[in-house]
Amino acid sequence: MAAANALATGESSSAATVEATARTASRRYEALVSVRTKAMKGKGAWYWAHLEPLLVHGSDSSLPKAVKLRCSLCDALFSASNPSRTASEHLKRGTCPNFTSAAAVAAASAGLSSAPTPISSFPPCRKRQSLLPSDSMLSPFSSSPPLPGIPALPAPHHRLALSGGKEDLGALAMLEDSVKRLKSPKGASPGPALAKPLADIALSLLADWLFESGGAASPSSLDHPKFRAFLHQVGLPALSPRALFGPILDSRFHDASVESAARSHDTLYFQLNSAGWNTAPDAEQSLLSLAVNLPNGTTVxxxxxxxxxxxxxxxxxxxxxxxVAKISGGAAHRCAGIVADRFKSKALRNLETQNHWMVNVHCQLQGLHGLIKDFTRNLHIFHSAASKSSRLAEFFNTNSLARAVLQKYQLQELNHSRLLHSQNLNAVLEDLIFFSHSLQLAILDEDFKLLCLDDSMAREISDLIRDARFWNELQAVHSLVKLVETMSKEMEAERPLIGQCLPLWDELRGKVKTWLAKFHIEAVIDVERIVERRFKKNYHPAWSAAFILDPLYLTKDASGKYLPPFKFLTPEQEKDVDRLITRLVSREEAHIVLMELMKWRTDGLDPLYAQAVQMKQLDPATGKMRVANPQSSRLVWETCLSELRSLGRVAVRLIFLHATACRVRCSPNLLRVARRSRLASERAEKIIFVAAQARFERRSFSDDEEKDAEIFGENEDDDASSV
Structure with a gap:
């Protein structure tokens, strides 16, 4: 058994290593392609015209294993670790047999040809050049040399003069045709047309990307002239927006819905996942989404x-x-429970009361967001920091002299200036902390000191900025908000199960205690009371039951047994476990399941199986230790603990339930368009369905807006060595 486990672990580790290598190679390849694209536009090194990045795939796998550079002149392959060095050694030093000959051919064609080169054959240049006839290719008023890349024409022996006769009409017609070609992208020489199978595949992939973007890519952008020119240039036929968002969308939606329904119907039980109920009262529209969490850890x-x-x-x-009726096909007992946003309706409680086998919980993301609101409303330090920081930001935004002084030091310190946020508390705090040094310099400026002589508000603001307690308040409030927000983001990305709720709240309590000690907060009792109040508001007895029944949380005692962690529960939570487990079975099985629970409490699980369930490995994507086989908790109950039949049926329905509702995001513009007509609403809902199903397939639950912010915030270097 141990050997089998070791072999399985080794294979899993090897597969993880291969996937990590593939992701690294893909990122490297995309970065090199981006650099080469910029270089081809004249914004990078010269050698990218001759070097092309390639993905090398393994012989026994479809995943890429490395990135190479191919010389387009001689087809030689090189390592992609240092493109600049490759160019120097292969191209400049003459190692490439075709590099010098290609240059010689270009020079010969430029120097020996006596016929003038048509304007349409010149490569596009970034600056407009005069087309007036003169003694040289440039305007008579310019002494600059010809642009690189344009072959030099032989200097004429006499000044060119147009006679105005019939012999000039041909030249003028050629000139006019060349200008039209330069102006119109349709006149550009198209690339070779792709074969129909390849073209169909390319357009299918493009359609998938458009649908899966969730409306971020506007359908009307497909009619943009530059996009049509791009399709024409790469040899693809034009793409009709009406066909794409008509029959093609219907086909994609049909395939996705059929697959979703089939997977939902094949499972023994499921959890309904619902988000979108917390829309602001003044919002024009909202998106309500329903998904299905399956026992194998996937979502459709x-x-x-x-x-x-x-x-x-x-x-x-x-x-x-x-x-529930549609997904279960009328067998409502297949629905093990519901996880949804918190809202005013008592729907979850009513359904749970009417169906004793259901476990309906509120989304923990909303619980953490509510905790921040609790701090804002009930902690004096939040009121104080909000009042002072808003007053400071408002003063510098509205007083022209103070604003000018601050912007001067913003430019001096950070090379940019802007107004301060004055509404959202967290944004105000981040602004003041970010510009703290500029604010300190601003109040020392002579102009600001003169302002303080006549303006009492300026003197008050100056004293506030000098007050160390004020900055400690800002740091403390900002730190606590960031602490909760970080946990919320991790929770959204990892999608914890309900068995993890108790450990997560214990982790939050520990972090809050560390925060209290770090910033010497006096209102310790108030803070702890707020956390406990929010915990009780979100708590569900299923948290305790799932925590006890999941073999992942078994603890080793002095005798070497792996036992359920009852010692971490309060007496009331222990009663919750008994009550919930008996509710989830029939009345006839109630006494049986309690006896099995007692046996589980005293005997636990065989150490060999417990260690196998709790085995962890490094996740190369996040750098964190993860459970090697997340499904092993459920499999243990279905195989190794088959003698605990009644308790096992309860356990397998409990331990797979999620604690967060997976929010489906789409473009706000798509929601606005959906309001205009019934047909627009139907098409928008189909796009959202296809996009959500694709995201669930990729197991990508993070926020794309944050990724966009990271991309826009990066300082990219055109040099390949920095890639």
């Missing part, structure tokens, strides 16, 4: 609804009841 999409008004209190219950 079920339905998206664009709502143009705030949902009434009983609407959620109707939506959930209808979704």
């Amino acid at each position: 999409f079920h339905r998206a609804t664009v709502s143009t008004s705030r949902a009434p209190s009983d609407y959620a219950e109707d939506v959930f009841r209808d979704a």
Whole structure:
């Protein structure tokens, strides 16, 4: 058994290493392609015209294993670690047999040809040059040399003069035709047309990208002249937006919905996943999404609804009841529970009361967001920091002299200047902390000191900026908000199960205690009371039951046994475990399941199986230790603990339930368009369905806006050595 486990672990580790290598190679390849593209536009090194990045795939796998550079002149392959060195040794030093000959041919064609070169054959240049006839190729008023890349014409022996006769009409017609070709992208020489199978594949991939972007790519952009010119240039036929978002979208939606329904119907039980109920009251529209969490850890999409008004209190219950009936095919007991955003309706509680086998929980992301609101409303330090920071930001934004002084030091310190945020608390705090040094310099400026002589508000602001306690308040509040937000982002990316809720809240309590000690906060009791109040508001007895029944959390005692962690529960939480487990079975099985629970509490799990379940390995993508086989907790109950039959049925339905509702995002513009007509709403919902299903397939749950912000914030270097 141990040998089999070791072999499985080795194979898993090897597969993870291959995937990590493939991701690294893909990122390197994309970076080199980006650099080469810029270089071909004249914004990079010269040698990229002759070096082309290539992905090398393994012989026993379809995944890429390395990146190479191919010389387009002689087809030689080189390592992609240092393109600059490769260019120097292969091209400049004459190692490439075709590099010098290619240059000689170009020079010969430029010097020996007596016929003038047509304007349309010249490569496009970044600066417009005069087309007036003169003694040289340049304007008579310019002494600059010819642009690189344009072959020099032999200097004429006499000044060119147009006679105005018939012999000039041909030249003028050629000139006019050349100008038209330069102006119109349609006149550019198209690339070779792709074969129909290749063209169909390319257009299919393009359609997939458009749909999976969730409306971020506008359908009308397909009619843009430059995009059409691009398709023409690469040998693809024009793409009709109406066909794409008509029959092609219908086909993609049909395939995705059929697959989703098939996978939902094949499973023994599922969890309904719903998000979108927390829309602001003044929002014009919202997106309500329903998905299905399966026991194997995957998620499939079920339905998206664009709502143009705030949902009434009983609407959620109707939506959930209808979704459970459709997904389960009338067998409602297959629905193990629901995870949804918190809203005013008592739908979750009502459904749980009416169906004793359901476990309906609120999304923990909303719980953490609510905790930040609790701190803002009930902690004095938040009130103080918000009042002082807003007053400071408002003063520098509205007082012209103070604003000018601050912007001077912003430019001096950071090379840019802007107004300070004055509304959102977290944005205000980040601004003041970011510009803290500029603010300190601003109040020392002579102009600001003169302002303080006549303006009492300026004197008050100056004293506030000098006050160390004020900055400690800002740092403390900002640190606490960041602490909770970081946990929220990690939770959204990792999608914890309900068995992880108790450990996560214990982790939060520990971090809050560290924060209290670091910033010497006096209101310790108030902070702890707020955290506990929010915990009780979000708590569900299933948290304790799943924590006890999941073999992942078994603890080793002094005798070497792996036992359920009852010692970490409060007496009330222990009672919750008994009550919940008996509720999830029939009345006839209630006493049996309690006896099995007692046996589970005293005997636990065989150490060999417990260690196999709790085995972890390094995740190369995040650098964190992850459970090697997340499905082993459920498999242990179905195989090794088969004698605990009643308790096992409860366990396998509990331990796979998620604690967060997976929010489906789409372009706000898509939601606005969906309001205009019934047909627009239907098409928008189909796009959202296809995009969500693709994201679930990729297991990508992070926010694309954050990725975009990171990309826009990066300082890219055109030099290949920095890639």
